[in-house]
Every structure is written in C-alpha cells, then in structure tokens.
Amino acid sequence: xxxxxxxxxxxxxxxxxxxxxxxxxxxxxxxxxxxxxxxxxxxxxxxxxxxxxxxxxxxxxxxxxxxxxxxxxxxxxxxxxxxxxxxxxxxxxxxxxxxxxxxxxxxxxxxxxxxxxxxxxxxxxxxxxxxxxxxxxxxxxxxxxxxxxxxxxxxxxxxxxxxxxxxxxxxxxxxxxxxxxxxxxxxxxxxxxxxxxxxxxxxxxxxxxxxxxxxxxxxxxxxxxxxxxxxxxxxxxxxxxxxxxxxxxxxxxxxxxxxxxxxxxxxxxxxxxxxxxxxxxxxxxxxxxxxxxxxxxxxxxxxxxxxxxxxxx
DNA sequence: CTAGGATCCTGTCAGC
DNA sequence: TGCTGACAGGATCCTA
Numbered sequence: 001x002x003x004x005x006x007x008x009x010x011x012x013x014x015x016x017x018x019x020x021x022x023x024x025x026x027x028x029x030x031x032x033x034x035x036x037x038x039x040x041x042x043x044x045x046x047x048x049x050x051x052x053x054x055x056x057x058x059x060x061x062x063x064x065x066x067x068x069x070x071x072x073x074x075x076x077x078x079x080x081x082x083x084x085x086x087x088x089x090x091x092x093x094x095x096x097x098x099x100x101x102x103x104x105x106x107x108x109x110x111x112x113x114x115x116x117x118x119x120x121x122x123x124x125x126x127x128x129x130x131x132x133x134x135x136x137x138x139x140x141x142x143x144x145x146x147x148x149x150x151x152x153x154x155x156x157x158x159x160x161x162x163x164x165x166x167x168x169x170x171x172x173x174x175x176x177x178x179x180x181x182x183x184x185x186x187x188x189x190x191x192x193x194x195x196x197x198x199x200x201x202x203x204x205x206x207x208x209x210x211x212x213x214x215x216x217x218x219x220x221x222x223x224x225x226x227x228x229x230x231x232x233x234x235x236x237x238x239x240x241x242x243x244x245x246x247x248x249x250x251x252x253x254x255x256x257x258x259x260x261x262x263x264x265x266x267x268x269x270x271x272x273x274x275x276x277x278x279x280x281x282x283x284x285x286x287x288x289x290x291x292x293x294x295x296x297x298x299x300x301x302x303x304x305x306x307x308x309x310x311x312x313x
Numbered sequence: 314c315t316a317g318g319a320t321c322c323t324g325t326c327a328g329c
Numbered sequence: 330t331g332c333t334g335a336c337a338g339g340a341t342c343c344t345a
Contacts, residue, residue, distance in 0.1 A: 003338060032321090054339080071339045073323080112338075125323085143322045145339065161340080187316065196340075204338050266338095273338085294318070296336075 002070045002111050004168075004201025005244035007054050010076055010110035015049050017078045017108050018132055022046075023060070025131035033127035033141060036150030040064055046132075053165045053200035057156060065153045068139070069161070074146030075111030079121060080135035083107050086118045106135070116140050164197045169238045172199060174231040181222040181230055189225065189307075190218035191293035193237070202237060205266070205273045206244070208298045210237040212272045218292045218299055220307035229307065243269060272298040 002010070022045050026038040044060035051057065056076075058066040068076070079086075083106040109117040114125075121138045122129050128139040128148055139148055149159075156162055166172070180198055181189070192198050193207040202210070211218050213236035216229060225233070247269065266274055271281060276289035276298055285302035 006338080069339085072337065073339095141322095142324065143337085143339095145321065184315070191316080194339085206338085295338095 002054065002074065003203035003206055003241075004051075004054055005206070005241050006110060007051055007056055007070070007201075008245050011049050011051050011056055013108045013110060014076060014078060014137075017080075017135070018046050018137060019049065020046060021132040021134065023130060023132060027129040027131075028127070029122070029129070030127040030141075030144055032144055033139065033146065034148050034150075038150065040150055041066065052156075052162055053168070053196055054203070055161060055165075059153055063153050065151060065156055067149045067151060067156065067159065067162075069146050069149075070111050070141070071143070071145035071147075073112040073114075073142040075109065075114070075116060075138075075140040077109040077111075077117065077121060077138045077140065078107060078135055079138070080106040084136065085120045111140070112142070114140075114142070161196075165200045166196065166198050168200050169202070169234060169241065172234060174234050175227070177234050178225070178227050178230040181225055184222050187222050188218065188292060189216060189220045189222040189233070190295070190297060192222045193233075194293060194295070199234075199237070201241070204295050204297075205270070206237065206240050208273045209240040209271060212298075212300060212304060213240055215303050215305055217301075217304040217306035218297050219290075220305075221309075224307045224309055272300060274298065 022043060023041050026034075026041065028034045028038060040062070041060055041064060044062050044064065046058055047061055048059040049056065050059070054069065056068040058068065060066070070076070086107070088104055088106050116123060116125060121136070121140075123140070125140045125142050126138050127141050127144065130137040130139070139146075151159060177199070181192060184192060190207055190211065193202050193210065194204070208218065210233060214229070214233040216225070216233060272287050275287045278287050279285070280287055280300040280303060283300065283302050285300055287298055287300055289296055289298050291297060
C-alpha cells in the first residue's frame, strides 16, 4: 500500500480540499470496506486531518473520527462536482499543462497508482463514496484489504491497530531501536522494519530503500547489528521517507508525464526497489530480487553487507 | 514470548 | 487464444 510518505502526502493534499466541509451522504458499495455506523457521520463537519503510521485520521465535529487504512491497493480521490469523469486531468495531460502532481483545481488523488486517478468515478473498484459540500471523496480499493472505520475520537488511541503502533521513525531513539532489535534473536532485519510495533510507517519500498542506503543486507540478523549500524539504519529510514514526502510521495509526483505515459517516483528516486537486473548506481553491480520475510526484496549484493554476528570491537 | 506461513481479495502478467 | 500459477507498496491470525 501507500506507506507513511504517501499517507502524509494524501493528508496534506486532501486537507486543502475537504477541511471544514460537511459530510452530506455516504454510499457504501462494499460492506467490508466501511466499518461502524455510517449514519453517525452524516451532517458532521471535517475538523482535522492527522496521521499515525500509515493510518489517516479524519476528525469530525461530533467527537467522532474516521480511521482510514489504505493497506495494499487503497486510494483516496477527491473530485469537485462536475469533475467526476476525470476530464480535467485528461485535458491537462493533452495540453501539456500537467505538472508533477495529481492535484489540480478540482481534483486530488493519492494511494495505489492506477488509472482510477484520472478516469470516470465511481468505477468497479469504488468501495465508498462520500458526498461533501463541494464534491465527492471516493475510496477505491482493488483488493478490499483497506477500510474506513467510524469510531469515537477519544477511542482512537485504544484502537487495536493504533495501540500497537511504535513511534514514528523521527521520534524513535536510536538506542531504544537498537535494544528492540536485540530482543529478536533470530529475526532478519527486513522483517522487523516491516513490523509496525517496532517502527511505524515503513512498508516494502522504504524497507528496501533504507537498507540499501544503510548498506545492510535485508537478510542480516537484526540482533547482530551494532549500535552504529542500527543508528545508521534509522537515519536512512528517515532520510528516504523525508525525500519521498518532499517529492509528494511515490504515487503522486510524476506518476503521469505530460504525454500521459506512466512514470513515477520509483523511477526517479528508488535505488533498488523494482530495479532488479539493473545496475546499482553506487557500484555498478547488478541489483537482485529475492524473497525475504515473505516479501519481494531488492538489494545490491555487493554494496549491502550481510551481518550475521556482531563484530567484537 | 518469537518467527514463519497462510489468509483476506481482485487483477495482471509470464509461461505454457 | 486460453488457462495456470505466481505475485502484489499490508496486517492479522494461526501454528509450532
């Protein structure tokens, strides 16, 4: 799914369009995509958008909140009334005035990149449609793993997902991070980076990218990392996510080129993710793709050092 | 307690 | 062309 930088980009982008608006109608096309009483949010005003890890939180005027998790294939797309057919984006693309972001005057899109960003909505993957005062917010999700959940604002912290979340990478103390890794005697480092109760917000892209940046092989034994190595890894995670947020998230910036062809952040910034069989930009060796922690994993076998036992220094 | 695998669901793509 | 299996930017549940 969209990982932390994508969700943060969505939060910032959506804020410009929906903050302060009243929810007028909710249409649910897939029951498993919307949890809780939808009638509770009708007529309520959107007062705040925030984020914890990969979860987007939308506070409403009646002490109720929406927790939105996009999981693997979720998308949030806002279209002002009259723009539901996506014609504006198509026009921008054709006239060459399409810049780097999927946000125009009348539309904003973020999440798993598909054609739904610029085609007619709702479509077969639309699970929830929320009518606001100036337009529609569409929740699309191919695989139905994601969801929108209604809950009292005061109970967000007790939510089973939120409750287990570790600190955000920037808030995590390097020494604490090191000690957490030490507590997992046989796990590999990639599995722990993906574990939201160890560090919040990292997914498959940024796990691979952070490990490349820190020059650590994803198969390394987490508990074998030295203090310095775990600190470097934490810094690398912050660095790659900061860079992504700055560029508008991997699914946003340059996803579409002016000619309508697809391109994206990955092409521009990723050093290893989806670059198997290509040359490492650091050493020229060939990037490989293997399976680690049950996930497709990309690495440079030359640059990234396999750490199995702590160095005694 | 940890660690690994199966599972939810739909779509796409490589290989026959 | 049509089928089949593998795989997918996530998290949870089940098992040993």
